[in-house]
Amino acid sequence: MSVSSVEVNKKPVSIWRNQSFLILLSSTFLLSVANRIYELLLPLILLELTNSSVAVTTMRTAELLPNLLFGIFIGVFVDRMNKKRLALWAIGLQAGLLLCLAWMLKIETEWLVPYYAIGFLLMTCNYGYFNAQVGLVKMNIPTQYLNSANAKFSFIETFVSVMGPVISGLMLLLPFFYNGVLVTAFAYALCFMILSRLSHQPEAPRQARSSFLADFREGWDAFRANKALWMMTMFIMVLNSTMTVVQTTVVIFAKMELGLASSEVALVMAAAGIGGMAGSLLSSKLRMSWGLGVLFGASAIFHMAAYLLMYFSNDYHMLIIALFISGLATSFYSVCAYTFRLEQTPSELIGRISGITGTFFRVGMPITVFASGWVMNSWGTALIFLLAGMVNLIVFFVYRTTFLWKLR
Structure with missing residues (x-):
């Protein structure tokens, strides 16, 4: 074999020629469209039904609880199961739940408990899918392309965050709310068909007799032994709480305090998507x-x-x-957080590490979101924005003193 042929063989293949990457990117696109429409429609629907910030934040709390209750263990299930099959089940169940939600809106159900229950179940399935998808990315995309792949996933998600509000705004111009939910269910069904074509890589070999508790302990020990990962996780836990509260509060602020129509709220929110798109384009260069x-x-x-x-x-x-x-900030933050976790985690532990870190990422979110509804009821939305800004400033000064600041 000649030297030139060896060099040709060593030439890196473009990530765009990886079929698994294209399938995962397509499914990310569809789910981002579906989730963005759903995330914007539901608080607006609840505001129309109740005119109450507490109702909106209670719904958001119901959506966050699965991560707190099941997240630390769900990774064990992900590592013990076929990740592609688990992802397909999660997507299919979410499509069914969204059809139920559309039917409730069609018959104009005003009792809020079923909405909270569906939100809880949707996010349970969503979190299961997300953990499985992280494993699929790790298994199907070469390590040297992970940062590039995550930047492209982030770009797709933020591009959709521009288009999602526009689509939501158009949906809100239609005579019935349930049209938007039906579109979301259809996107999930289409994603199911695309992801079913993924050529799933073999799972890492496992000991047949290992117990659930032993598997969990193995993941926990690996997490605790990685000082950089668990320290980064603690900072993400605090920052996620402020970010989620603000994302919920800003919709209520635009609707109730600025007096914007629901369709106008959806269009104004597109600004976050434009910033996110810019951030995803810059993140790889800025990291370098x-x-x-x-x-x-x-x-x-x-x-x-x-x-x-x-x-x-x-x-x-x-x-x-x-x-x-x-x-812009959310895009930088997301690419850094999730790329770092992937880089720090071996394939055979990805589900458990994702589950453990995912739980810590979100542990403060249900409490802060629920409390924010009562704060807004008493003092308005401005106090939420001020407190979130101050917390981010304090976190930055503490973070700046740690060795994480020097990570490359």
């Missing part, structure tokens, strides 16, 4: 020049600036600027 540690820390400063702008907003023009900055 700044390093992952600095980029992650910078995302907290950008978030702080966005939240303080929201605090001072008295019309939708300033809110649009704040949402753009927030979207």
Whole structure:
């Protein structure tokens, strides 16, 4: 064999020629469309039904509870099961639940408990799918392409966050709310068909007699032994709480305090998607020049600036600027957090590490979101934005003193 042929063989293949990547990217696109429409429609629907910020935050709390209750163990199930089969089950069940939700809206059900129950079950399935999908990415995409692949996943998600509000706005112009939910269910069904074509890689060999508890302990020990991963997880836990509260609060602020129509709220929220798209295009280059540690820390400063702008907003023009900055920061933050977790985790532990870290990522979210509804009821939305900005500033100063700042 000649030297030239060896060099040709060593030439890296483009990620765009990886069929598994294209299937996973397509499914990410469809689910991002579906989730974005659902996430924007549901709070607006509940505001129309109840005119209550507490009802909206209670629904959001119901959606966050599965991560807290099941997240730390779901990774064990993911590592013990066929990830492709689990992902397909999760997608199929979500499509069915969305059809039930559309039927409830069609018959104009005003009792809120079924909405909370469906939100809880939807997010249980969604979290199971997300953990399985992380494993599928790890198993099907070469390690050297993980940062590039995650940046492209982030780009797709943020591109859809631009288009999702536009689509939601169009849905809200139609005479019935349930049309948007039906579109979401259809997107899940289409994703099911696409993902079923994925050529699933063989699972890592496992000991046939290992117990559930032994599997969990193995994942927990690996997590605790990785100082960088668990320390980064603690910072993400705090930042996620502020980010989720603001994402819920800003819809209520635009609808109830700025007096925007539901379709206008959906269109204004597109600014976050535009910022996110810009961030996903810049994230790989910024990581190479700044390093992952600095980029992650910078995302907290950008978030702080966005939240303080929201605090001072008295019309939708300033809110649009704040949402753009927030979207930019969220893109930097997400690419850093999830790429770092993938890089730090071996394939055979990806489900358990994703489950454990995912639980910590979200452990404060149900509490803060539920409490925020009562805060808004008493003092309005401005206090939420101010507190979120101050927390991000404090986190940045603490983070800056750790070795994580120097991560490349």
